[in-house]
Amino acid sequence: MLEVKDLHVTVEGNEILKGLSLTINAGEVHAIMGPNGSGKSTLSAVIAGKEEYEVTSGSITYEGRDVLEMAVEERAQAGLLLGFQYPVEIPGVKNIYLLKAALNAKREAEGLPEIPAPEFMKLIKEKIAEMKMDASFLQRSVNEGFSGGEKKRNEILQMLVLQPRLAMLDEIDSGLDIDAMKVVADGVNSLRAEERAILLVTHYQRLLDYIVPDRVHVLVDGRIVKSGDADLARELESRGYDWVLEESAA
Amino acid sequence: MSEETQHFLDRLADVRAGREAEPTWIAARRQAGAARFEAMGFPTRRDEAWKYTDVRAIARGEFALARDAEFSPASAAALTLPIDTHRLTFVDGVFAPALSTLDGLPEGVSLQPLSAALVENHEAVGGPLGRLTGVEFSPFSALNTAFMEEGAVLRLAPGTVVEKPITLQFLSRRGETPVMSHPRILVQAGGRSQATLIEHHVGEEGAANFTNLVEEVILERNAILTHYKLQEAPLADLHIASIHVEQARDSRYTSFNLNLGGALVRTDLISELNGENATCDFYGLFYGEGRQHVDSHTLANHNAPHTFSNENYKGILDDRAHGVFNGKVVVKRDSQKIEGFQSNANLLLSDRAEIDAKPELEIYADDVKCSHGTTTGQLDEEAIYALRSRGIDRQTARGLLTLAFAGEVLEEVGLDAISERVELAVAGKLPERFNLAGLVEVAVALDDE
Numbered sequence: 175m176l177e178v179k180d181l182h183v184t185v186e187g188n189e190i191l192k193g194l195s196l197t198i199n200a201g202e203v204h205a206i207m208g209p210n211g212s213g214k215s216t217l218s219a220v221i222a223g224k225e226e227y228e229v230t231s232g233s234i235t236y237e238g239r240d241v242l243e244m245a246v247e248e249r250a251q252a253g254l255l256l257g258f259q260y261p262v263e264i265p266g267v268k269n270i271y272l273l274k275a276a277l278n279a280k281r282e283a284e285g286l287p288e289i290p291a292p293e294f295m296k297l298i299k300e301k302i303a304e305m306k307m308d309a310s311f312l313q314r315s316v317n318e319g320f321s322g323g324e325k326k327r328n329e330i331l332q333m334l335v336l337q338p339r340l341a342m343l344d345e346i347d348s349g350l351d352i353d354a355m356k357v358v359a360d361g362v363n364s365l366r367a368e369e370r371a372i373l374l375v376t377h378y379q380r381l382l383d384y385i386v387p388d389r390v391h392v393l394v395d396g397r398i399v400k401s402g403d404a405d406l407a408r409e410l411e412s413r414g415y416d417w418v419l420e421e422s423a424a
Numbered sequence: 425m426s427e428e429t430q431h432f433l434d435r436l437a438d439v440r441a442g443r444e445a446e447p448t449w450i451a452a453r454r455q456a457g458a459a460r461f462e463a464m465g466f467p468t469r470r471d472e473a474w475k476y477t478d479v480r481a482i483a484r485g486e487f488a489l490a491r492d493a494e495f496s497p498a499s500a501a502a503l504t505l506p507i508d509t510h511r512l513t514f515v516d517g518v519f520a521p522a523l524s525t526l527d528g529l530p531e532g533v534s535l536q537p538l539s540a541a542l543v544e545n546h547e548a549v550g551g552p553l554g555r556l557t558g559v560e561f562s563p564f565s566a567l568n569t570a571f572m573e574e575g576a577v578l579r580l581a582p583g584t585v586v587e588k589p590i591t592l593q594f595l596s597r598r599g600e601t602p603v604m605s606h607p608r609i610l611v612q613a614g615g616r617s618q619a620t621l622i623e624h625h626v627g628e629e630g631a632a633n634f635t636n637l638v639e640e641v642i643l644e645r646n647a648i649l650t651h652y653k654l655q656e657a658p659l660a661d662l663h664i665a666s667i668h669v670e671q672a673r674d675s676r677y678t679s680f681n682l683n684l685g686g687a688l689v690r691t692d693l694i695s696e697l698n699g700e701n702a703t704c705d706f707y708g709l710f711y712g713e714g715r716q717h718v719d720s721h722t723l724a725n726h727n728a729p730h731t732f733s734n735e736n737y738k739g740i741l742d743d744r745a746h747g748v749f750n751g752k753v754v755v756k757r758d759s760q761k762i763e764g765f766q767s768n769a770n771l772l773l774s775d776r777a778e779i780d781a782k783p784e785l786e787i788y789a790d791d792v793k794c795s796h797g798t799t800t801g802q803l804d805e806e807a808i809y810a811l812r813s814r815g816i817d818r819q820t821a822r823g824l825l826t827l828a829f830a831g832e833v834l835e836e837v838g839l840d841a842i843s844e845r846v847e848l849a850v851a852g853k854l855p856e857r858f859n860l861a862g863l864v865e866v867a868v869a870l871d872d873e
Contacts, residue, residue: 222813250815262810266828266835270867275824275859276814283815291866312870315828316810332814 175200175371176221176340181232183213183220190216192396193232198340198371205374205382205407208393209415214375215259217393218342222256223249236340250276251283253339257329257346259375264316269328272316273298273335280336301334304364306357323354330361341365342373347381359384379411392418428483429465432567433458435604438489439573447546450572453554457569460559467563476748476780477719481688482662487604487634489571490516495523495595503595503626505654507841510535511591512576516633517605519574520595532584532617538575538608549577553610556640556668562692564664568606568638575608578621582614582644589620589652589839594635596627596661602634609639613647613675620650622842625657625685632660632687639667643675645699650678652842656849657685659714665691673699673728680837681737683710683718684849690719697724697731697762708737709833711850712745712777719748726755726762726792733763738833739770740826741777742855749798752784759789766796771803771829773855803829823858827851844868 176198183191190213198204208214220227221234223246234241236254244252264272278288289297302309305327317325326346333341343362347355362385365372374385382390382404390406391398392415399422400406410418436458443451466483467474493515500513500523512535513523519537529535534545541549559566576592594607613619625635635657643649657663663686669677683689695704710718724733739747753764770779783796803825811821830850837843851864 224813225809246809246812247815247817250813255815256813258810258813262806264804264807264810264825264828266831267807267811267824268867270870271824271827271863272811272814272816274863274866275811275816275820279815279817279820288862291862291869294866295870309870313867315831336814 175237177235179233181220181234182230183216184228184230185216185226190396191220194393194397196391196398198373200371201368202389203366203372203374203385203387204389204391205376205387206391206393207376207407207410210377212393213396214393215344218256218344218373218375221254221342222246247279248283251280255333255336255338255341257333257341257343259345259348261317261325261329263318265318267316268313269316270298270312273332276332276336297335301331304334305331305361307331322349323351326350326354326358327361330358333365334361339369340371340373342375344375345377346374347376347378355381356384379407382407394419394422426465429462431486433462433570435487435489436570439571443573445543447542447550449550450542450546454570454572457559457566457572460566461563461570464563464566473562473721476746477690477717479688482634482664485602485634485662488601490518490597490603490605493518493520493523495520495597497523499628500595504593505591505622505624505841505845507589507591507622507839509589509591509622511593512537513593513595514574514605514607515595516597516603517574517594517607517635530584530586532581533586534577534579535590536577538577538610539573541577545577548579549610552612552640552642553608556642556670557638557666561666564636565638565666568608568636568666571606572608574605575610577610579612580614580617580619580647582616584614584617586619589622591622591624594623594625596625596631596633596635596658598628598630598658602632604634604636606636606638609637611639611641611649613643613649615645615647618648620652620839622652622654625655625663627658627661629658630660631658634662635664637665639665641667641669641677643669643671643677645672646674647672648676650838652680652837652839653682653691654842654846655683655685655689659685659687659716661686663689667691667693669695669704671695671697671699671702671704674701675699676703678705679707681706681708681720682842682846683708683720684846684853686716686718688717690721692721694723695725695733696727697733698727700728700730702728703732704734706733706735706737707833707836709830709846710739710747711830711853712739712747713742713853714745715743716745718745721750723752723754724764726753726759726764729758729760729762731759731762733765735766736833737768738829739768739779740773740830740850741770741779742773742853744774744776746777747779749779749781750784751796752786753794753796755787755789755792755794757788760791762789762792764792764794768798769829770800771826772800773826819857820859823854823860826854826858827860827864
C-alpha cells in the first residue's frame with residue numbers, strides 16, 4: 175500500500191531523514207519508535223504533506239501514486255490521514271462543519287454524491303458515542319479550549335468518520351491518562367481492517383500494550399536501524415534504546 | 425438653502441396635518457429641527473465625520489412619507505424572527521397594530537408607539553426626548569426631529585425584569601415611489617431593570633426606502649440592557665441611525681450592531697458612561713457585497729472613574745463593497761481607573777473591496793488601561809493547512825475560516841434565533857467558490873434536536 179524508498183528530508187537546512195525505507199501492506203499495523211529527535215514525527219508529517227519539509231531525494235508511493243506530487247487535500251481524500259501530536263485549534267470552525275466538509279470532499283473525490291443530512295447525523299452520532307464524547311462537541315470550535323485528551327479523541331473521531339486507508343497517528347498517546355488512552359486505543363483498534371493499514375509513531379511502549387502492532391521499527395538518526403514484531407517494543411521498554419544504538423553502530 | 429434641503433422640508437406639510445391632539449411643545453421641537461437642518465444642509469465629505477461616506481444618494485432622492493401600514497400578514501410573518509417576543513411593528517415608519525403583539529406585557533413595562541405616547545404620556549416623554557440626541561448632533565438628527573411623529577417609547581419601572589425580548593420591527597415596502605421614515609426611539613430603563621431589545625430592520629426585495637433613525641437610551645442605576653440591532657434591510661435601502669446611550673452607575677449596556685443589508689448604511693453609536701462601574705460592550709459585524717457601503721462610528725465617553733468599555737467589530741467585504749469603522753474612546757480628565765478596549769478586524773474577499781478603519785483614543789487621565797487595534801487581514805495559514813489535511817480544499821477552508829471570523833462576534837450573541845440567522849445569512853452571502861452550501865443548516869438542525 176505504501177512504499178517509502180531511500181527518503182531524505184531536510185528542515186531549514188538540517189537533514190532529518192537520511193535514507194529511510196519502509197513498506198506497509200494493507201491490513202498491517204506498524205509502530206515507529208525511537209529516541210527524541212530521531213525523525214519519527216517527520217516521517218508521518220512528510221507523508222501527510224506538511225509544507226516546511228523538503229524532500230531532497232527518495233520516493234513515497236501510495237497505491238501506485240507518487241505521494242510527493244499530490245496536494246495536501248488530495249492525499250487526505252485518497253485516504254492518507256495524519257492524526258496530529260499537537261492538533262491545531264481552529265476558533266469558530268465547528269467540529270460538525272469540519273467533519274461534514276471533509277467527508278463530502280472525500281466522497282466527491284471518490285465520485286460519490288454528498289452524504290444526505292439524516293445519514294450524516296446518524297453516522298456522526300454513532301461515532302461520537304464510540305469515542306465516549308458528548309454531542310455538544312459537535313457545536314464547539316475545532317479543538318478550541320479542549321483538554322489534551324479531548325484533542326486526541328477528536329483526532330480519532332475524525333478518523334472514524336473519514337475511514338482512511340492509511341491512518342497515521344503521531345504520538346497519539348502523549349499526555350493521556352490511562353482511561354483516555356483506553357478510549358483512544360479502542361478507537362484505533364476499531365479501525366483495524368484487512369483493507370486498511372495503521373502507522374503509529376510513539377515514544378512509549380505503553381500504547382502498544384493496547385494496540386498490538388504487527389511490525390515495530392526503531393528509528394535512529396533518520397534511518398530505520400532495526401525492525402521486528404511486537405516483542406521488539408517490549409524489549410525496548412525493558413532495555414532502553416542504547417543496545418540498539420550499539421548494535422547499529424557495530 | 426439648497427434645493428436638496430428644501431425638497432425634504434417641503435414634505436413637512438404632510439406631517440403637520442391632523443395633529444391637533446398633540447401638545448404644543450412637539451410642534452416647536454419639529455420647527456427647531458427643521459430650522460437646524462435647513463441651516464446645516466446634508467453633510468459632505470468635507471465634514472470630518474463624513475469623510476468616507478457620501479450621502480448624495482439620500483440628498484438627491486425624492487422620498488414621500490408613507491400613508492398607511494398595509495402589509496400582507498403572510499409576508500410579514502416570513503420576515504419575522506422566530507422568537508417569543510413583545511413586538512411593535514412599523515411599515516415604512518407607520519405603526520402597524522395588526523402586525524404587533526402587545527398582549528401580556530408584564531407589570532412595570534410600558535411599550536407604546538411614539539404617536540400614542542405623545543398624546544397620552546407627553547409630560548413624561550417630553551423631558552427626555554431630544555436630551556441625548558439634540559438637533560445639533562448631525563443634519564440627520566435635525567431632520568429626524570423635524571419629522572418626529574412615530575417610533576417607540578419603552579419605559580421600564582425600577583426593578584422590572586422583562587423575561588421575553590422586546591422587538592421593534594421595521595418593515596420596508598417595495599412601492600411605486602420610495603418613501604422615507606424618521607423613527608424616534610426612547611428607552612428609559614429604571615434602576616435595577618433588565619431587558620433585551622431587538623431592533624429588526626427587514627423588508628421586501630426591491631424596496632429602496634430611506635430610514636433615518638434616532639434612538640435615545642437612558643439606563644438608570646444598575647439597569648441592564650442588551651440591544652440587538654439586526655439590519656437586514658433590502659439591498660437598495662438607505663439607512664442612517666444615531667444611537668445615544670446614557671449610563672448611570674453600575675449599569676450595563678451591550679450592543680450588537682449586525683449589518684447585512686442596505687445600499688448605504690451609517691450608524692453612530694455613543695455611550696456616555698456617567699457613573700462608576702458603568703459598562704458598555706459594543707459588538708459589531710458587517711458584511712458588504714456588491715456596492716454596499718457600511719459605516720460604523722462608535723464612541724465611548726468615559727465621563728466617570730471606574731468605567732469600562734469594550735468593543736469588538738468585524739467586517740467582511742466582497743465585490744466593490746466599502747466599509748468604514750471609526751471607533752473612539754474618550755477618557756475625561758478625572759476619569760481614573762477606567763478600562764477601554766477596542767478591536768476591529770476586517771477581511772477583504774475581493775481586490776476591489778475597501779475598508780477605512782480608524783481607531784481613536786483620547787485620554788486626559790493618567791491612570792487608565794486602554795488598548796486599541798485594527799487589522800485588515802489574512803486568514804490563518806496554519807488553520808488552512810489543518811483543514812486541508814482532512815481533505816478540505818483551500819477554497820472551502822477559506823470559506824470555513826471566513827464564517828469562523830464572523831462567528832467570533834456571533835458567539836457572544838445570547839439568542840440562538842439571531843446568531844443562527846446571521847450565520848446562515850453570512851454563509852449564504854459568501855461566494856459560491858467557498859462551497860459552504862448546506863453546511864450551516866446541519867448545525868442549526870442539530871441544535872434544534
